[in-house]
Amino acid sequence: MKKWFALCMVIMLAAVLAACGGKTNNSPAEKGTNQEPAAKDVEIVFQSWITPNLTVEYYDNLIKKFESANPGIKVKRIQPPANEGNPDSYLKTLLASGDFPDVVQNATIQMFVDADALLEIPIDDDIKKINNYEAEMIDGKLYNISAIRQPQSLIFYNKKLFAEAGITSTPKSWAELEAAAEKLKAKNITPLLTAGDWTAGFTFSVMTSPTIYKDNKSWYADRFDNKVKFTDANWKEAASYYSGLIEKGYFNKGALSIDYTAVEQEFLKGKGAMYPMGSWFSAAEAVAQKDFEVGVFATPTKDGTQYLLGGENAGGYAVAKNSKNPEAALKFAKFMMLDPEAHKGYLQADALFSNLKEPLKWEMSPLQTEIYELLLNNPPMVGHMNNKVGRVPVAGIQDQYNKVAQNIMLGDMDVEKGMQSLDEYWDKHNK
Structure with missing residues (x-):
């Protein structure tokens, strides 16, 4: 009798387990679905350069567009104090404190290459769309993504x-x-x-x-x-x-x-x-x-x-060498400069001129047309102040x-x- 009762209990327990899928917990893998746990969003920090033309709203709108197209990447925007000619001092402070952003903009590239803070940019098909990108290389390596001409x-x-x-x-x-x-x-x-x-x-x-x-x-x-x-x-x-x-x-x-x-x-x-x-x-x-x-x-x-003096392929986007998410950071840097809509919007917002091999055109004001004609009718520019004149100063x-x-x-x-x-x-x- 005891043996018969024990056998009945074993059969009942097996039936219950079968009805539950043969497992004792509810994790997706154990349900037999082969689902991986959802990947967490990665966050990159972007140092933006705010001016009367390149406003907070300008950057935030571009960030929203990027995040929409890249749902696994979140972008946190920071900015240096106003009234400086570039963000170098701000970035040096962040570098010293270990808080260097993933993507930096408008920095003096040589300074941060010397500090071993920047990632080498691969020369791929995207970079090859830029005229004269080789001139911005430092010791044969590229650290800055930019495709603009800016008479100054x-x-x-x-x-x-x-x-x-x-x-x-x-x-x-x-x-x-x-x-x-x-x-x-x-x-x-x-x-x-x-x-x-x-x-x-x-x-x-x-x-x-x-x-x-x-x-x-x-x-x-x-x-x-x-x-x-x-x-x-x-x-x-x-x-x-x-x-x-x-x-x-x-x-x-x-x-x-x-x-x-x-x-x-x-x-x-x-x-x-x-x-x-x-x-x-x-x-x-x-x-x-x-x-x-x-x-x-x-x-x-x-x-x-x-x-004319000015900048060519300067003032662009660079990626931190020690970024925890270098692929996402590089993707964002390329988007900000080379995405056709972003590139055209940048040119128009800051009155710049495309330096892509297939230049993008935008609707210029009469004054901007005058500048463009000056640019066309003058020899190639060199830099001044903190821009290259044969070499970066x-x-x-x-x-x-x-x-x-x-x-x-x-x-x-x-x-x-x-x-x-x-x-x-x-x-x-x-x-």
Whole structure:
């Protein structure tokens, strides 16, 4: 009887287990479905570069589009403090603290290559779509994804104020610019506008460098080899020209007390006749409400030879070498620069020009068309300030340009000491 009862219990238990699928838990694998546990989203941190043109909304909209197309990747956006010429100082702090972002934008690439912080970008079919990408390589390796041309040595001018001062043609030489400035000042019109922060150094560089670099397109490379110096006669003459514009009262009073965003608005409000700035300004001009037309001309040189400075394939996207998700980071960096809609939107937002082998075109304003024609009618650009002129300059040179420009404007430094300080900075930071 006991044996019969035990046998019945075994049969009943087997039936119950069979009804439950023969398992004692409910995990997907044990249900016989062969399902893998759902993969977690990966998160990458992106350091964005915010400007009046490239706004928070601009980046957030692109991030949403990327995340929608790549549901397994989440992008966390961060940004450096305002009023700096680039994010280098911010990124150096993050690197030192171990919080370097997965994707960085608009950084001085050489600086972070030297710090062994950036991932080498594979030269694949995507990269091969970019014109002259080889020029941005460092020791035969690519670290930055960019496909833009950005003329920078431009002077925008208020056509209405020029007419009021009786100026009928745009200046081509230093002497012609000074003559125009004198006519404007005689009409109580501020001839030139600049600002503090990085803007002063930028103004100093674009007002002087074209005269130097048009005759030596590898000046920075020669400086590394000690063939040239900032204290050479041609640089001191160019810096003296800049200093003379200040001494004659041609720049706006209190320039160093305002920043880039404010001086842009000063020009758009008609508070000054000429505004040295890069092509990105034309994006703000295209949507501004004003009662005058804006024109543009290449920054004058000593002898009147027209020559543009700017960036080619610079200011792009780089990936951290120690990213925990390098494939996702690289995918995002490529999307931001090379996705056709993102690329076209970037060009239009910041008034840039495509440097793809099959360039994408966008609807340009009349002013942007003028810039494009200047670009087409000039020799290939070289850089200035912290951009390549034969070679990328020593790290941080932009900050030294800023100090020299601001101190000369304040009257706290003469030209000789200013140019000497640039040489001293270079020699100290030349590794």
